[in-house]
Amino acid sequence: MRIRYASIGAPLLLMSFVALAQPKRAAKEPEDKAASGKSDKTEPKSEPAAASSDDLGGPPPAKAVGAREENKSSPLNPEANEFPDGGTQTPPVEYDKLLGDIAALRSRVSAVTTTLFASKVRVVVETRGADARVASFSVTLDDGVVFTAPDRFSAEDERIVYEHSVAPGHHVLGVDVERFDTRNKEYRTWQSSRFSLVVPESKLVDAHLVIQDGSGMGKDFPEDQDGEYDLRVRLRARVSK
Amino acid sequence: MNHRARLGAVFAAAVSWGLPLLAQTADPAPADDAKPIALALDSTDTRGASMRAYQAALDKQKLAASAPLSLQRIRDELASIEEKISSGRRDEAIGDLVYIVESPRFDPFKNSDEGRAASYWLGDALGRGGAYQPARGYLTQLLAAAPNDIWYRRAVHSLVDFALESDEPQLMLNDLKVVGPGAPDEVSGDVAYLTGRVAERNNKPDEALAAYRAVSEKSRFWAPSTYLSGLIAVERRDYKQGEALFCKVADPKQTPKKAPFFGGTDFFQVRDLARLGLGRVAHEQYRFDDARYYYYLVPHDSDSLPEALYETATTRYEAKDYDGARDSIDQLKRLKSEHVYQDETYILDAYIDLATCRFPQADAKLNAFLKRYDPVRDAARRLSTDDAAIQKLVDAVRTSRDPASAGLGVSEDTARALGALLRVDAAYGRAARRLAELEHQQSGLRRAMGDLDNARERLASPKSVRPQSSEALGQTALDKVERIEGQTAELKRLLREAESAANGKQSGDLSGLEQELEALQIRARAARAALPSKVGTVGPKGEDLAGLLATDRERATQLYDDAQKLRVAVEAQELALAKETLVRLDRRLSRLLRRARLGRIETVLGKKRSLEIEVEALSQGLLPQTIIDSLDAARYLGDDEEYWPFEGEDWSDEYIGGENLK
Helix, strand or coil, X not given: CHHHHHHHHHHHHHHHHHHHHHHHHCCCCHHHHHHHHHHHHHCCCCCCHHHCCCCCCCCCCCCCCCCCHHHCCCCCCCCHHHCCCCCCCCCCCCHHHHHHHHHHHHHHHHHHHHHHCCCEEEEEEEEECCCEEEEEEEEEECXXXXXXXXXXXXXXXXXXXXXXXXXXXXXXXXEEEEEEECCEEEEEEEEEEEEEEEECCCCEXXXXXXXXXXXXXXXXXXXXXXXXXXXXXEEEEEECC | CCHHHHHHHHHHHHHHHHCHHHCCCCCCCCCCCHXXXXXXXXXXXXXXXXXXXXXXXXXXXXXXXXXXXXXXXXXXXXXXXXXXXXXXXXXXXXXXHHHHHCCHHHHHHCCCHHHHHHHHHHHHHHHHCCCHHHHHHHHHHHHHCCCCCHHHHHHHHHHHHHHHHCCCHHHHHHHHHHCCCCCCHHHHHHHHHHHHHHHHHCCCHHHHHHHHXXXXXXXXXXXXXXXXXXXXXXXXXXXXXXXXXXXXXXXXXXXXXXXXXXXXXXXXXXXXXXXHHHHHHHHHCCCHHHHHHHHHCCCCCCCCHHHHHHHHHHHHHHCCCHHHHHHHHHHHHHCCCCCCCHHHHHHHHHXXXXXCCCHHHHHHHHHHHHXXXXXXXXXXXXXXXXXXXXXXXXXXXXXXXXXXXXXCCCCHHHHHHHHHXXXXXXXXXXXXXHHHHXXXXXXXXXXXHHHHXXXXXXHHCCCCCECCCCCCCCCCHHHHHHHHHHHHHHHHHXXXXXXXXXXXXCCHHHHHHHHHHHHHHHHHHHHHHCCCCCCCCCXXXXXXXXXXXXXXXXXXXXXXXXXXXXXXXXXXXXXXXXXXXXXXXXXXXXXXXXXXXXXXXXXXXXXXXXXXXXXXXXXXXXXXXXXXXXXXXXXXXXXXXXXXXCCCCCCCXXXXXXXXXX
């Protein structure tokens, strides 16, 4: 009877070890380095998993001639097509020239308007709110952005973000601001405001923007399921001289 | 994939993630057919002649500044300009500088220290804004001075920075050919490093190595040069040489004393990469203990720590030191930070359990992996067909924002997992930067067009004031198109949510809505393409101020139209790179999911085998380990629990609990 058990157990034992040994066989042994070079050449290309609709992947690769079980690479190793191929798409050839032309034109228009217009606008920004941080902030004047905040922008003290000559008359000052709560970054707000200004002839208009955030969403809502956003953008325009 | 392929690929990835300055290492040379056109369009023209024409026209109309320029005045102006640049008001600073530098009054001061400073700041500010051609024009003028001149050195420094950021570094390298052998070490080091990078880009590793060798310890690029030399050696399978070079950066005793001072904060980033490199070289050579030591050297405050811990675990696993592998995985888990190896860590963790015959634990981990990452992979697959969602996701990852708040139409957990796993490569960063630069310049151009119109009106009737716009606030064509795009993106997100709720069931309503949305998107794209470019009235052109303004107004319209066309091409490039990132993630997750399913089969076989051994042992009269001492309380304690058995020290008058009952 014992012999019978053993005859059934032996193949089972063998099969089980074959299955269990897979991850262990992954480790290559130093003495097989020379052989591994050969097996590299016969390694098939990985299948494009993204194209298939399931996880089955392609058929198993054909066993390479001379390949040994010990030479197999780790099954946990990534495949070549999972890494960036290092290739890049070069920009259109006229990109640099166009950017240079636009920047030069803008700079001379800016220089000429300084001479032609005696009226000026100065935009001063002040941010308030201990638990609010600015994620992005830009100031527009009429049709274009005149200031874009750098990373980690903060203006707890007053900060001049724009000062330039403009034509006297009506202008539209715009503020786009995105903020988040430092206590919980999931709670974000985005606000866009537009203000109409009249700049008198030969005068400087000081536009003082106060961006205030007294929101309690980040703290209150996760705790009590009840919170409030309190956002304000105030503008005080004053003719300075 | 073998180790070597992994090594190379991981090095390339490490270079592109870890070091923005080194980001172009793996880039191939641009297409050959593009080169002649690029060279034909190359110019270092500052476009200053146009500004000088304005100055002359203003002078004729007695509108030019009449106060004489002086060194003190330039100095005062420069102080306020530097302040503007440091506070992010670069466009204003450029306008101020052009007004000074392109004035005939400036010519006598051009070669003074202040004059050279003004030229430098103008060139530098233009270059930082992406306008490389005029920037090179101003900066190369400074290279005519002696190499020890501060503005000469700063000009070289800026030109090298622009070259490393740009897609045409060869052009800046040509500008720097005037830098001779007498230049200070820091200057010649900058040029040698750029030479090496350009040689690598052109697949000339020997030339690159020679150039890197010329970088002295007094250069800010000593560490990157040595590290990249090590990479070249490793790619050639000269591991000994590669290791020696990495050691120079990684080992403080071998690092030249001055190198960290000149290298700044980047130096320590490169040092961490060098330590990782040493670990990988040792791993590649099956020196598992050495590899562990090198990975251990990566400090705890380093961004590379998750990588080091994960690779330590892999090394120990391959060395069959499963306890060591488990320690590293536990350390990695204790970091409690999001890292790009999260998914692979799951699988490795389960495979360590498999290797140590802890089948139920391995099965639970693999099951958890499948539950967590199956939806993530499906979401990646779904998102890869939605352009707006891809851009939102990749932008959120690139700018370190929370992907859950990007409005992707997938659950928060899935969005965060996608964000954590996405490995954004340097090429995408460059494409996004190009688009941002173009958008910024276009926006500035719109403002310049308005200014030109105002200036022309002012010249025609000096007492006129700018009238109130007939358009309501926020109702320009551009505002409307942006709102339409926002709405269609939101609709797309809602549809995605509805699809997820339908659990793959086909619905006629949903497919009808999808078709409607596609039609809307086509119309939105057409609306953006047809945006009016704010055409101004055409006036007579000429050499006078009004004529120059009319010429520039027409030129502005033309440039805006060109920029619109270029924007379409640049956006397409950015999108293609973002899609590729998602496709790569899909491939990786698909491989890991397959591996997890195979692992589960192995856990079943393992459990079966352990039962067989128990049965076999019982048949031979041996009790299996699971039965021995099964009534001993200590066996059921967790790792963090302790059992104190009763030792008979209670006093006789004390209440005695149940533990002393017999």
